[in-house]
Amino acid sequence: MTFVHPAVLIGLILGAIPIIVYYLMRFRSLRVPWGADYILERALARWRKKLYWDQIILLALRALVVMALVLAFARPQSRAARSTGTDGAVLRVLLVDGSYSMLAGRSPPTLFDASLEIMRELVSSWERGEMWSLYALDSRPRWVVDRAAVVDADHSRAILDTLKVEETAVSLAAGLKAVLAHGAGQRREIYIVADDQASNWADVDQAIADADEQTRVFWIHPPLADRRNLAVTRLEAGHERVLRGFSFPVYADVRNFSAEAVRDAELSVLVNGAKTGAKRVSLQPGQSVRLALNLRLDTAGPHLITARLSDDVLPFDNALSAGVEVAPAVSLLVLRDAGRTGKFESSAGFLGLAARMLAGGSTKEAEGPLRITDYSDATCALSTLQKHDAVVLDGGRTLTPDLAETLRQYVEQGGGLILAADASADLAAWRGLLGPANLLPAVPARLRNEALAGPVFRQLSRTGFDLPALRDFENDADGDLSQVRFFSWVECDTPAPGAETLARFDDGSTYAWRRRLERGSVLMLAAGLNSHNNNLLVRETVYPFLLHLFAEAASAGQYTRRVARNEPVRYLATGDPPPTGAVFGLDNAEPALASLTPQAQGMFVEYAPGSSRSGPASLLVLRENSSERIWIGVQGERTDSSLTAMAPAYRExxxxxxxxxxxxxxxxxxxxxxxxxxxxxxYGWVLLAVLLFAMGELLMGLRFV
Structure with missing residues (x-):
C-alpha cells in the first residue's frame, strides 16, 4: 500500500484528540463517606466494569473516524499488481530533458518545475525495493541512477531535486536510443519527461525502431499555452575600448523564434544595470533584425552593457551582456623622418591639427580625446612605443631592419600598428621588411598618384563598412564621408591569411585592412594620413571616422570582454602594486579562483575553464589596498529557443x-x-470505513443516553 500524498499521514496523530478530550472532560465525583458505603460500592463495581469497556470501544471508534479521514486525504493506492521480486520485476526508467526550453512559462511554475513536481509524485508512489533508473539529458548525458532499488520516497525525491536545466539543446533521439538499450528484454516502464519542441524530437522515429512489446511508455509534458518567443542572439559594442564622452554604437541582434508575428516588443539597453535607452521592434515569424543604439559613457574604466527584451514565455534567452573599457583618450605615436617638416608632409601635421580641433583649441589639446606624439629620431626603442596605445608608421618613414623588428615586438606584446601608405611610401621596403615580420595585412603592389582635382580619384563607399563601429556612416549619422577624395592610394594584391576588410572604396577595393594577432593588431590604410593630395579633408565629418579607426587600433592589446561559453577569460592587469589574487564570478554561481602569471607588461589574469552558461560575469582583481572589477559578457548560441511544436502528423x-x-x-x-x-x-474503501466507524460511534453513543 502506498499513498499519493504521503505527507498528509502526519495527520494520523489527530486520532489522539478524542482520547485527550475524554480525559479533559470526564466527570470527577466528590466522595462523601456514609454508613451504606459497602453495599453501594459492590453495586457500582459491577456497573463500572461494564461501562469501562463501552467507553474503550467508543473512544476507539472516534479515533478511527479521525484517522480514516486522514488516510482518505492521503489517497492510498494498492500496488498488488506490481511484482517487486527479481523474477519478472518491472524496471522504471526516467528520461529527463535538461535543455533550457524547459524553462518556458509565462509565470511560475515553468515547464521544468511542473514536470519535476509530477516526477516527485510518481517516485513517491513506488514501493521500497522496486528498481528504477534516471537518465539526465543535458550537456553531459548520463545515468544519474542506474538500476537502483528504491530506498524510500524522500531519497528518490532528493535525487530528482539535483537535476538542473542547462544552456544547451538536446537530442531526444540519442537519449531514447540509450534508454531503449537499457534493460532490453525485461518488463519496463519508460517515462519521457520533455516538452513537445520540434527540434528536440527530430529523428526520434529512427531511434525507436528497437522498441519492444514489454516496454510501456509514458510521455510527461505539462501544457504550454504561449509559444511566442523572442531572443537576443548577439550583442556587441562598436569597440571594446571606447573614448570617454564620445558616442559609440551598440548592436543587438534579435530573432523571433516563434511561428507568430510579434509587435512592439521593447529592447532595453542597460549600462551597469541602469537603463539608458530602448527601442521597439516588430518581427515576422523567423525574422532576425539588428538594432543599433548609440551610447555615451562619461566615466573611465570597465563597464557592463546589457541588452534585454521585455518578458516573454522564455525569459532565459531575453538578455545578453558585453563588457567595454572606457579610456580618457587615445595616445598615438607618429613615426616620421626628420626631414619631413612641411605642414602636411607627414601624418604628424594633420593628426596634430585634428587633435587640437577635437580638444576645442590648442590650449586644451592635452585634455582632448586624441593625443599625438611626433617622433622623428632615427632609432626607436621598444619602451618608447609601449608608452602609447597605437603607433602610426608614416608613409615616408625610412624603414630599417631594426625598426621593423621593434615594430614586430610591439605588436606581439599587444600594441596597435597603423600603416599609413602615402605617396612617398617605399613599397619595396614595406614588402621586404614588414612582410617577413608578419606586419602586412595585404601585399602593397602599386602606388597610384593622380593629378590633384583631376578626374581620377577614389571615394569611400557608404555601404562597405565591415567594422561595426563605422556603420553609422552609412546613413550619415556620424558624418558624410562622400566628400573625401583620394588622389593618391596604394593598390594591393594578395591579403594575408586572416586579414579583414574594415572599409572600402566606392569601386569595391579595400581602403582599410586589419590583421589580428593573438594580442595586438595591424591596421593598414590604402591612403595616407597627411592630407596631402586631398587624401583626407580637414573637416569635422572626418574626425569621428578617425577616432573610430584609432580606437579600434588602440584596443588591440586588450583581451576581449565578450566571450563565448567555455571560452577562457583573460585580462592583463598593469600598474602598481601588482595584483595578489583574482576571482571569476557569474550571476548566481559560486566564485572561482583565477590564475596569476607575471609578464613583462603586467600580471596576466586567466580563468581557463570559462563559463558554461551565458550571463554577465566579472574578474575581481585584488591588490594590496584596493580592487577592481573587470566586466565580461558571456554569450552563448541560442540553439534551444524555438518552442515550435512538432508537426501533428509526426507526433501521431x-x-x-x-x-x-x-x-x-x-x-x-x-x-x-x-x-x-x-x-x-x-480511496472509496477508506471513505466506506469512515462511514462505518461513524455509524458505530453513533450507536455506541446511544447506549449512554
Whole structure:
C-alpha cells in the first residue's frame, strides 16, 4: 500500500484528540463517606466494569473516524499488481530533458518545475525495493541512477531535486536510443519527461525502431499555452575600448523564434544595470533584425552593457551582456623622418591639427580625446612605443631592419600598428621588411598618384563598412564621408591569411585592412594620413571616422570582454602594486579562483575553464589596498529557443509506434497508471470505513443516553 500524498499521514496523530478530550472532560465525583458505603460500592463495581469497556470501544471508534479521514486525504493506492521480486520485476526508467526550453512559462511554475513536481509524485508512489533508473539529458548525458532499488520516497525525491536545466539543446533521439538499450528484454516502464519542441524530437522515429512489446511508455509534458518567443542572439559594442564622452554604437541582434508575428516588443539597453535607452521592434515569424543604439559613457574604466527584451514565455534567452573599457583618450605615436617638416608632409601635421580641433583649441589639446606624439629620431626603442596605445608608421618613414623588428615586438606584446601608405611610401621596403615580420595585412603592389582635382580619384563607399563601429556612416549619422577624395592610394594584391576588410572604396577595393594577432593588431590604410593630395579633408565629418579607426587600433592589446561559453577569460592587469589574487564570478554561481602569471607588461589574469552558461560575469582583481572589477559578457548560441511544436502528423506517428500514454499533470499520470493496472485507488474503501466507524460511534453513543 502506498499513498499519493504521503505527507498528509502526519495527520494520523489527530486520532489522539478524542482520547485527550475524554480525559479533559470526564466527570470527577466528590466522595462523601456514609454508613451504606459497602453495599453501594459492590453495586457500582459491577456497573463500572461494564461501562469501562463501552467507553474503550467508543473512544476507539472516534479515533478511527479521525484517522480514516486522514488516510482518505492521503489517497492510498494498492500496488498488488506490481511484482517487486527479481523474477519478472518491472524496471522504471526516467528520461529527463535538461535543455533550457524547459524553462518556458509565462509565470511560475515553468515547464521544468511542473514536470519535476509530477516526477516527485510518481517516485513517491513506488514501493521500497522496486528498481528504477534516471537518465539526465543535458550537456553531459548520463545515468544519474542506474538500476537502483528504491530506498524510500524522500531519497528518490532528493535525487530528482539535483537535476538542473542547462544552456544547451538536446537530442531526444540519442537519449531514447540509450534508454531503449537499457534493460532490453525485461518488463519496463519508460517515462519521457520533455516538452513537445520540434527540434528536440527530430529523428526520434529512427531511434525507436528497437522498441519492444514489454516496454510501456509514458510521455510527461505539462501544457504550454504561449509559444511566442523572442531572443537576443548577439550583442556587441562598436569597440571594446571606447573614448570617454564620445558616442559609440551598440548592436543587438534579435530573432523571433516563434511561428507568430510579434509587435512592439521593447529592447532595453542597460549600462551597469541602469537603463539608458530602448527601442521597439516588430518581427515576422523567423525574422532576425539588428538594432543599433548609440551610447555615451562619461566615466573611465570597465563597464557592463546589457541588452534585454521585455518578458516573454522564455525569459532565459531575453538578455545578453558585453563588457567595454572606457579610456580618457587615445595616445598615438607618429613615426616620421626628420626631414619631413612641411605642414602636411607627414601624418604628424594633420593628426596634430585634428587633435587640437577635437580638444576645442590648442590650449586644451592635452585634455582632448586624441593625443599625438611626433617622433622623428632615427632609432626607436621598444619602451618608447609601449608608452602609447597605437603607433602610426608614416608613409615616408625610412624603414630599417631594426625598426621593423621593434615594430614586430610591439605588436606581439599587444600594441596597435597603423600603416599609413602615402605617396612617398617605399613599397619595396614595406614588402621586404614588414612582410617577413608578419606586419602586412595585404601585399602593397602599386602606388597610384593622380593629378590633384583631376578626374581620377577614389571615394569611400557608404555601404562597405565591415567594422561595426563605422556603420553609422552609412546613413550619415556620424558624418558624410562622400566628400573625401583620394588622389593618391596604394593598390594591393594578395591579403594575408586572416586579414579583414574594415572599409572600402566606392569601386569595391579595400581602403582599410586589419590583421589580428593573438594580442595586438595591424591596421593598414590604402591612403595616407597627411592630407596631402586631398587624401583626407580637414573637416569635422572626418574626425569621428578617425577616432573610430584609432580606437579600434588602440584596443588591440586588450583581451576581449565578450566571450563565448567555455571560452577562457583573460585580462592583463598593469600598474602598481601588482595584483595578489583574482576571482571569476557569474550571476548566481559560486566564485572561482583565477590564475596569476607575471609578464613583462603586467600580471596576466586567466580563468581557463570559462563559463558554461551565458550571463554577465566579472574578474575581481585584488591588490594590496584596493580592487577592481573587470566586466565580461558571456554569450552563448541560442540553439534551444524555438518552442515550435512538432508537426501533428509526426507526433501521431511517434504515438502509434511507441503506444505512449500522455500526461500533463500528476493526476493524469496516476489515473493512467491505475487504468493500466499499475495501481488501484483505495480511496472509496477508506471513505466506506469512515462511514462505518461513524455509524458505530453513533450507536455506541446511544447506549449512554
Amino acid at each position: 506517428q511517434l504515438a502509434e509506434t511507441l503506444a505512449w500514454t500522455e500526461a500533463g499533470s500528476a493526476r493524469e499520470l496516476m489515473d493512467a497508471l491505475e487504468a493500466d493496472g499499475s495501481g488501484a485507488e483505495r
